[in-house]
Amino acid sequence: MLDAPLLRSALFVPAGNARALARAANLKADALLFDLEDSAAPAEKDAARERLRDYLRATPKGRALRVVRINPLQSREGTEDLLMARAVRADAVLLPKVSGPQDLEEAGEALVQADAPDTMRLWAMIETPHGVLASAAIAGVPGRWRPGALVLGPNDLALSADLVVSPGRAELMPFLGPVIVAGAAYGVPVLDGVFNDFGDEPGFRAECVQGRAMGLAGKTLIHPTQIPPANQLFRPSEDEMRRAEAIRAAFADPVYAGRGVIRLDGRMVERLHLEQAERLLARAALARQIDQSDEESPS
Ligand SMILES: CC(C)(COP(=O)(O)OP(=O)(O)OC[C@H]1O[C@@H](n2cnc3c(N)ncnc32)[C@H](O)[C@@H]1OP(=O)(O)O)[C@@H](O)C(=O)NCCC(=O)NCCSC(=O)C[C@H](O)C(=O)O
Numbered sequence: 001m002l003d004a005p006l007l008r009s010a011l012f013v014p015a016g017n018a019r020a021l022a023r024a025a026n027l028k029a030d031a032l033l034f035d036l037e038d039s040a041a042p043a044e045k046d047a048a049r050e051r052l053r054d055y056l057r058a059t060p061k062g063r064a065l066r067v068v069r070i071n072p073l074q075s076r077e078g079t080e081d082l083l084m085a086r087a088v089r090a091d092a093v094l095l096p097k098v099s100g101p102q103d104l105e106e107a108g109e110a111l112v113q114a115d116a117p118d119t120m121r122l123w124a125m126i127e128t129p130h131g132v133l134a135s136a137a138i139a140g141v142p143g144r145w146r147p148g149a150l151v152l153g154p155n156d157l158a159l160s161a162d163l164v165v166s167p168g169r170a171e172l173m174p175f176l177g178p179v180i181v182a183g184a185a186y187g188v189p190v191l192d193g194v195f196n197d198f199g200d201e202p203g204f205r206a207e208c209v210q211g212r213a214m215g216l217a218g219k220t221l222i223h224p225t226q227i228p229p230a231n232q233l234f235r236p237s238e239d240e241m242r243r244a245e246a247i248r249a250a251f252a253d254p255v256y257a258g259r260g261v262i263r264l265d266g267r268m269v270e271r272l273h274l275e276q277a278e279r280l281l282a283r284a285a286l287a288r289q290i291d292q293s294d295e296e297s298p299s
């Protein structure tokens with residue numbers, strides 16, 4: 001997944017909230033997910049869309065990807081949201097409650113009809129049992145409308161399957177697993193769901209560490225304070241980098257030239273670990289470059 005952009009932190013910004021929109025411009029998230037769905041009450045949806053249109057037109061784009069989460073395409077609001085996202089040249093449209101590949105094909109067709117720029121992508125929220133069951137077909141949609149990311153929706157999953165989720169979220173794992181496998185099989189990054197208790201920093205950090213260990217590319221967020229820990233915890237740690245550099249150096253040593261497997265610090269290391277190390281170092285270099293430029297730019 002080297003070609004994918006870094007997606008460590010993807011902050012939901014409620015489009016109906018003018019103060020949150022004003023804040024978003026200076027936040028150091030890798031992606032901003034402007035929300036027209038769950039955070040906008042039914043009576044506020046049209047006003048939220050107008051506010052977001054004005055904001056995106058008036059605000060220069062920073063480094064964060066701009067993604068618009070629309071209402072279900074089957075609704076009037078959803079269709080208008082999609083056309084607005086196209087008009088403001090959002091980087092991607094995030095479709096809620098995707099239940100099968102047909103949802104992506106339908107939205108893709110609507111974007112083609114609206115003459116959307118070639119660079120525009122679709123992202124898919126997987127947050128229903130049907131979406132989980134169909135996640136391989138969703139991640140494997142051929143051509144342009146293969147999703148740019150799969151986004152887990154733990155709140156809707158818990159609601160639809162009557163889950164009572166405890167710390168460590170063992171109850172959710174049967175739902176997360178198929179989506180993670182689907183993303184890995186088709187090279188589609190999977191973003192972890194939100195952590196609702198945004199005042200619980202240790203709990204949030206633990207979930208980031210767990211998500212990264214499960215192969216997730218990053219985490220969706222609900223509050224600006226969650227951005228720095230997500231950026232830090234979804235970037236390779238110093239220890240991981242040291243080990244990757246040691247693997248690279250060992251295989252570059254003429255003594256081991258042509259060897260498929262070697263012993264390093266008492267452990268078996270194979271060439272597949274070299275590939276993994278190179279990937280990790282490339283990701284770390286990209287993260288370092290982004291974080292350094294963030295530190296130099298005013299917030
Ligand atoms: C959760 C919140 C409602 C809390 O809001 P609030 O009490 O106002 O927080 P603070 O006073 O601590 O805010 C401090 C300042 O930060 C700004 N702020 C807060 N949140 C955001 C944000 N997400 N983006 C940008 N800016 C934000 C406040 O405006 C304050 O600024 P200022 O007034 O200038 O000082 C709130 O955080 C919030 O609304 N979060 C996002 C909610 C949301 O988008 N929900 C939908 C996405 S999650 C989801 O859908 C789940 C998924 O689908 C699933 O199924 O699991």
Ligand SMILES: [Mg+2]
Binds near residue numbers: 038127153155156
């Ligand atoms: Mg949801």
